[in-house]
Every structure is written in C-alpha cells, then in structure tokens.
Amino acid sequence: MIVSPLDTALMNKNTKYIPYGRQWIDEDDIAEVIKVLRSDYITTGPKVAEFEEAFANYLEVKYAVSFSSGTAALHGAVFSAGLEPGDEAITTPLTFCATANCILYQGGTPVFADVCPDTLNLNPEEVSRRITSKTKLVLPVDYAGHPADLEAIQKIADAHGLIVIEDACHSLGAEYRNIKVGGICRLNVFSFHPVKHITTGEGGMVTTNDSDLARRLRIFRNHGIDRDTQQRKTEGDWFYQMITLGYNYRLTDIGCALGLSQLQKLNANLERRREIAGIYTSVFRQLPGVIVPIVRENINPAWHLYPLRLDLDQLQIGRAEIFRKLHGKNIGVNVHYIPVHLHPYYRQRFGYRGGEYPIAEAAYGQLISLPIFPKMGDDDVKYVIKTVQNIISASRK
Numbered sequence: 042m043i044v045s046p047l048d049t050a051l052m053n054k055n056t057k058y059i060p061y062g063r064q065w066i067d068e069d070d071i072a073e074v075i076k077v078l079r080s081d082y083i084t085t086g087p088k089v090a091e092f093e094e095a096f097a098n099y100l101e102v103k104y105a106v107s108f109s110s111g112t113a114a115l116h117g118a119v120f121s122a123g124l125e126p127g128d129e130a131i132t133t134p135l136t137f138c139a140t141a142n143c144i145l146y147q148g149g150t151p152v153f154a155d156v157c158p159d160t161l162n163l164n165p166e167e168v169s170r171r172i173t174s175k176t177k178l179v180l181p182v183d184y185a186g187h188p189a190d191l192e193a194i195q196k197i198a199d200a201h202g203l204i205v206i207e208d209a210c211h212s213l214g215a216e217y218r219n220i221k222v223g224g225i226c227r228l229n230v231f232s233f234h235p236v237k238h239i240t241t242g243e244g245g246m247v248t249t250n251d252s253d254l255a256r257r258l259r260i261f262r263n264h265g266i267d268r269d270t271q272q273r274k275t276e277g278d279w280f281y282q283m284i285t286l287g288y289n290y291r292l293t294d295i296g297c298a299l300g301l302s303q304l305q306k307l308n309a310n311l312e313r314r315r316e317i318a319g320i321y322t323s324v325f326r327q328l329p330g331v332i333v334p335i336v337r338e339n340i341n342p343a344w345h346l347y348p349l350r351l352d353l354d355q356l357q358i359g360r361a362e363i364f365r366k367l368h369g370k371n372i373g374v375n376v377h378y379i380p381v382h383l384h385p386y387y388r389q390r391f392g393y394r395g396g397e398y399p400i401a402e403a404a405y406g407q408l409i410s411l412p413i414f415p416k417m418g419d420d421d422v423k424y425v426i427k428t429v430q431n432i433i434s435a436s437r438k
Contacts, residue, residue: 059425060373061346062236065310065416066299073302077294084293092297093246095304100223102248104255107297108262111210111232113290114245115143118228121247121257122178122204124149130178131171132208133163134380135401140182140208141381152176153382155398159335160184161348164400165193172201179205183212183222185377186314186343187336191217191225206230210245213238214311215343223248233296236414238310238343239303241296262290310415314344317413317422321347324426330355330433332407346377349429350407356436363432364409370428375410 077083089107097105108114124130126148132140134153141151154167163181179198181189191207198205209215209222210232216222223229231237233244247258260267265287292300322333332350336342351360360376367374380401382393395402412425 058371058373059412059417059421060414061375061410061412062414063416064235064240065306065414066240069305070299070302073298074295077298080294082294084295085291086294088294088297088301089292092292092300092304095301096246097248099304099307100221100248102224102229103250104252105246105248106255106258106262107292107300108245108247108290109292110243110290111230111234111237111245112139112143113262113288114230114232114247115139115206115208115210116146116288117258117261117290118206118230118247119143119147119149119178119180120261121254122206122228124177127175128177129173129175130180131163131168131176132180133182133184133401134382134398135161135184135378135404136182136208136381137210137378138381138384140180141387144178144180149177150175151381153398155400156184156404157190158400160187160189160337161401161404162187162189163194165190165197168194169197172197172203176201176203179203180208181205182208182210183215183343185334185346185348186211186215187334188212188215188217188222188340188342191222195226204228210237211345212343214307216341218339224250227251228254233300233303237345238314239300239307241292241300241303244292244296244300260285261287263287264289306415311343313415313417314413315342317417318342318344318347320422321349321411321413321426325349325429328430328433330437331429344413347411347413348377348408349411350404351409351433353407355438356433357438358436360406360409363436366432367409367428370432372425372428373412376405376408377410378405380405 093105093107124147128149129152130144130149131152131154135156144151152171154171157164161184181194205226206228207226209229212222213231229248231246233241265283265285266281267284268281325331326333330352
C-alpha cells in the first residue's frame, strides 16, 4: 500500500493515546453531582428512585432497580430468578467472567454453550443441546452491543420452563426488532462502568415488568432487609426485618445524579457510536486481512465495542504482534474476551482443557477491539483507520 505524505504527516502528528473506550463527563454532569454533595442525602436518598424511574421510562419498562455495579446487578438478577445450589444456568463462554461468576455466587453451575459464527452471540441450537433436568436459567449476552437471538432463546426457554436473563451490559439503547432491549426478557441487566454508554462511576441496573421480581431485587441489594410499609406503620418507622441473605449492593445518590445527567445524553452518544461503526465498516470491509462485525436484519446495535476479526490465513503475523504494533502507535486496542472456560479458575474447578467451544475459541484468537466512544473526534477515527490499514497491508502474505 502506498502511503501519501499527508497520511504520514497525520500519523506522526497524532501522538495522543486513544483508548478502546472511555467515559465522557461534562460540566452538566459535574454540576449535578455537586448538587447532591451539598444536599442532605448522598446515599439512600431521592436521586435513587428518580434515576430508576427515568431509566425505566427510557426503556419503556415498569421497573428498574439500581445496583452498585453491573456484576452486582447480575448477581441480583440470578438471585431473584431463584437459582439455588445444584441448579444449572446456560451462558456463553465469550463474555466477561462476571456473567458466569454470578451463577457461582448462588451455588449454581455455569454451563457454557458455543456462539454463532456471525454475531458471536449465544447459539440457540447449542443452548438446546445443553438443557438438563437441572437447568433453570439461560443468560445470553448481547456481545459488543448486538442483541442476542432473543426470540429463539425465549422460545426454547418457554418450552422447558426456564427463565431468561439478558446480559445487556453492552447494549443499552440497542433495538431488537424495533423494541429496545430491557423489556424483552423477564430480567435484563445493564452496566454503568465508565466504558459503557452511560456511567455512574461504577453501577448497574436490572429491569423487569414483574413486580415480584422487582421487590426481590430491592430486598437483595439492601442486606436482605424488607421494609414493609404496613408493618412500619404498625410497629414504628424504626422497624425492619432481614428476611433473606442479601448484600450491600446499593447505588449512591452521587452515582444516580451522574446517571440521570448522563441519561439525557444517551441518544446522542448512541448516534455517535453508530456513526463511527458505520465509517469503520465501510472502510474495513474492503481491506483484505480483516473481517468486519455482522449486523443481522432487524437489529440496531448499540456498539459498545467494535470487534474487528483478523483473517489470520491472509496475514504473516498473529494477533499478538498486530496488537503490539497498534499500541506502539498509541491506539489502545483491546481483546474481548478470553473465553471464560479458559481462565485458570474454571480450568481447575471444572476440568476444561480447551477445544470444548471451538467457535468461541477460534474467534478469541482473531478478535481485536478498536477504539469506539462518543468523544472520539473525526481525526481520531481517521488516524485509527489509516494505522490499521497500514499495519494490516504490511502484514499480508
């Protein structure tokens, strides 16, 4: 590939580090947090319910219950769904370990099923093959922000009396057949980590249309304590009862104030992510040596990640070397994910040796996540594109 003097100048000029993702905090966000810091409540105050209501309204669901992290929200969802020791839950190996760990927290057993070759989401056919008499839950993950095949998974779950928990931590604002994710499954989990679509610092949310599940979620995040209104009227405002083993998983008013402010910017953030993804795809689909992400019909992804796959048969070097070269140009690419079953803990506890889930494992060897976040400037996008083009072109066989 011929590199023009202009391209060389652009690449030499751009020396700032571009991460794969990052938060965007502006003065409005800071002002809202300061208001809470100056108020009477910095936790367990009015901003919690305000944020939950606004979030539920955005997703057009009845209930939203906030948590201190996406992981805590996953744990709460699994608890409220009734997973107990000895139960099994089916999920994908191509996810962050928290998706599987939350099953272990409740004494259950994670059962992995391989992913679809195109979207890298949980394959419904593989789910069907792994259902046993012990199966209670299915946890699909909306990988990179592309919703899983929710209709097919729900159909399988309904046939076997299973609950589906959608791990939508990547997909806030995504649409599945013109419906926003968050109200499609019985329970739906979101994350507000700084690299996600909105942030509360750390934080998470579970949405549902089931009042009983919402109540269980609220009790679980508050030490297992039930503050029944009628009993408090009878016994006194001081009265409370711990009715189950819960955790301190509450999100603060500080975080909720930030979340409320961030929520107002969500649509604009989604628009920018989709714009960047569209530019990447239009360019990289013409670049031999890489494979762009697939978007299925009637899906509008949220693009938490832009997972480019390397066509290693066309390249002289492997993913690790390309990763190193991109970091050498101050492009903070990442890899999402090492399949969960290949982590030492899961290997040692469950005896995984590798090779159990060939599609997920093969994808892992190819994946490299490019920078994509709302505050990326046009020059940053151009720099990433040009750098990837040059490195891939120079690496082809």
